[in-house]
Amino acid sequence: MRDHRLLTAALLLSLLAALGLLMGSRATAADQQRADPAQDWPTIITQLQEQLSRFPNHPQLRQQLAIVYNNYAIQLADEGKLNDAIRQLEEATSLDTANAQLRQNLAMMHLQDAQDAYRTHRIPRARDAICEALRIEPNTAQAYALLGEIDYNSQRLKEAKADWQKALALKPDFAEVKERLKQVSQELPVESEFERVSQAYFDVRFPDTLERSTGFDLQETLLAARRAIGADFAYWPSRKLVVLVYSAEQFRQLRQDAPEWAAGQYDGKIRVPLPNGELNPQAVTRILYHEYAHAVIHDLTDGRCPAWLNEGLAEYEAWKDVKPPWPILRHAVSGQRLIPWTQLFSAQFTAAMSTAEASLAYEQAHSIVRYLVERYSFWRIKRLLQAVKQGSPSDQVLASEFHLKLPRLEEYWKTWLRDTLF
Numbered sequence: 001m002r003d004h005r006l007l008t009a010a011l012l013l014s015l016l017a018a019l020g021l022l023m024g025s026r027a028t029a030a031d032q033q034r035a036d037p038a039q040d041w042p043t044i045i046t047q048l049q050e051q052l053s054r055f056p057n058h059p060q061l062r063q064q065l066a067i068v069y070n071n072y073a074i075q076l077a078d079e080g081k082l083n084d085a086i087r088q089l090e091e092a093t094s095l096d097t098a099n100a101q102l103r104q105n106l107a108m109m110h111l112q113d114a115q116d117a118y119r120t121h122r123i124p125r126a127r128d129a130i131c132e133a134l135r136i137e138p139n140t141a142q143a144y145a146l147l148g149e150i151d152y153n154s155q156r157l158k159e160a161k162a163d164w165q166k167a168l169a170l171k172p173d174f175a176e177v178k179e180r181l182k183q184v185s186q187e188l189p190v191e192s193e194f195e196r197v198s199q200a201y202f203d204v205r206f207p208d209t210l211e212r213s214t215g216f217d218l219q220e221t222l223l224a225a226r227r228a229i230g231a232d233f234a235y236w237p238s239r240k241l242v243v244l245v246y247s248a249e250q251f252r253q254l255r256q257d258a259p260e261w262a263a264g265q266y267d268g269k270i271r272v273p274l275p276n277g278e279l280n281p282q283a284v285t286r287i288l289y290h291e292y293a294h295a296v297i298h299d300l301t302d303g304r305c306p307a308w309l310n311e312g313l314a315e316y317e318a319w320k321d322v323k324p325p326w327p328i329l330r331h332a333v334s335g336q337r338l339i340p341w342t343q344l345f346s347a348q349f350t351a352a353m354s355t356a357e358a359s360l361a362y363e364q365a366h367s368i369v370r371y372l373v374e375r376y377s378f379w380r381i382k383r384l385l386q387a388v389k390q391g392s393p394s395d396q397v398l399a400s401e402f403h404l405k406l407p408r409l410e411e412y413w414k415t416w417l418r419d420t421l422f
Helices: 009-019 029-034 041-054 059-078 082-095 100-119 123-136 141-153 157-170 175-191 212-233 248-254 281-301 307-318 327-334 341-346 355-376 378-389 394-402 406-421
Strands: 195-198 202-206 241-247 270-274
Touching: 041 059, 059 082, 059 100, 082 100, 100 123, 100 141, 123 141, 141 157, 141 175, 157 175, 175 248, 202 212, 212 241, 212 281, 212 307, 212 378, 241 248, 241 281, 248 270, 270 281, 281 307, 281 378, 307 355, 307 378, 327 355, 327 406, 341 355, 341 394, 341 406, 355 378, 355 406, 378 394, 394 406
Parallel strands: 202 241, 241 270
Antiparallel strands: 195 202
16 A cells, blocks of 8 residues: 555645645644654645635645545555545545546555455455445456455355456466465365255355264264363354365365375364264364364464464364373383474474374474463463464563473473373
8 A cells, every 4th residue: 555655745735835725824844844644644634625615626636635635544554544544535536536546545445444354254344345345446356356265265165266267357367366266166066065064153064975964963063162162262253164074085185285194174164084984983073173273273363373382272172181192292202302392383284294293293282282281271371372463483472471481491391291191
């Protein structure tokens, strides 16, 4: 938005002075100082409004007032006052209906409103804002791209595909949309055939080859996860979460970005592959709890939770009422091969990790979270999440919250771990 400032305050005042439209001796040097673009657009607006009331048909005056409204709108948007910014731009476009740049700015403000609403799961507000942006500028590719994301995460795959096709038609080099269109084109033939069990909090989809009773069992497990994990975090998502249950083959076919060792995935939807052969209810329950915990953590941290804490908390919730076996961690302690905390905190838990590396990282992250909960209680964990939401690094957050330098806290954990494992 910053590139759309069309006129500085100093240039505006010089133009008005040349036109003889400033208010006599009251337009002093002090007035010009106060009219700095970062501070006093409202004063300039007031001056121009008074002059416009004297010369209502003066075209250049109307244009300049429209530009000032635009500049003030951009300042308000920079300050996070998006609704006020939109109102200023509406004034601008009503004064200068022929100015395409002002219309584009207003459309992009509505699109920013849509993005903010989508990020905070206010989907009706997001859709309304996108519609308004498209009413003003019908050929806005970004609006169709965002609409596609909304439809996709609501499991409206056909609509998402159509949205992204429109975005790509308007902007053929839209690389992100090309990838999303490729993805939904692969998923649509498979997931459109899924059975559906839906209620207030979960929209569960699964292959018709699975017994319908399995779908209902999954639904009850998800409700139990919502109750238990919600009690820990004091947070219960109000939106309906999409849960996709695949055969093992379908999961590997459609989620090729998932590491081989991944037992599930959360990417705005909970995705769970069921193993071939006999269903293990306990294993599936742990996967569902783990992935649902990711959804809660994502909401609470705006997606900024570091991977080790995210995975550690998800594993904690999956194993909360059971003593975890931690076989890889036990061998690592015996062989003095634990991952240093500073190294673990920078790990991304991606496909670049081998199965052995990932197993140790998961078990170690889980053990750190379990230690912190047992030693300091879960409410301190919630404070950690509040801090990481602001973008603070893990080492700083831990040192600040527990009033210990990181090496000392790591040594305390190692002592606890040996006592727990042996």
